[in-house]
Amino acid sequence: MKSPFYHEAILQSCTLNHLTVDDIYACVREKFPKAGFSTIYRNVEELAEKGLLHKISGIGSKALFERRIDGHVAHFIDQKTGKVYDLPLPESLILERLPPGFSPESVDIRIYGSAA
Numbered sequence: 001m002k003s004p005f006y007h008e009a010i011l012q013s014c015t016l017n018h019l020t021v022d023d024i025y026a027c028v029r030e031k032f033p034k035a036g037f038s039t040i041y042r043n044v045e046e047l048a049e050k051g052l053l054h055k056i057s058g059i060g061s062k063a064l065f066e067r068r069i070d071g072h073v074a075h076f077i078d079q080k081t082g083k084v085y086d087l088p089l090p091e092s093l094i095l096e097r098l099p100p101g102f103s104p105e106s107v108d109i110r111i112y113g114s115a116a
């Protein structure tokens with residue numbers, strides 16, 4: 001079974017945040033030159049579905065993926081450069097401010113503007 005093998009390789013490659021599948025594929029190919037793009041693409045999507053990678057869609061033309069080892073849920077997007085910055089805002093800070101009875105499934109906060 002190849003999937004778990006590539007899952008581990010992808011997670012080890014994703015040490016930086018905000019990677020496209022192209023970036024991840026390039027990292028995995030350094031160790032596993034025979035890996036195919038469509039296989040890596042499928043594996044990355046599977047990891048996102050399992051919650052082991054977080055998918056950030058709708059910023060540029062390609063979705064970004066990250067592991068969020070620090071638990072951040074907020075990003076600042078520089079609209080001039082397209083660069084994405086992590087904001088050290090923990091999920092718990094947001095969730096504790098929700099009114100009683102609200103049941104969030106995920107938290108994804110985006111602030112748009114220009115970075116210094």
Ligand SMILES: [Zn+2]
Pocket residue numbers: 017018066072074075085086
């Ligand atoms: Zn991030």
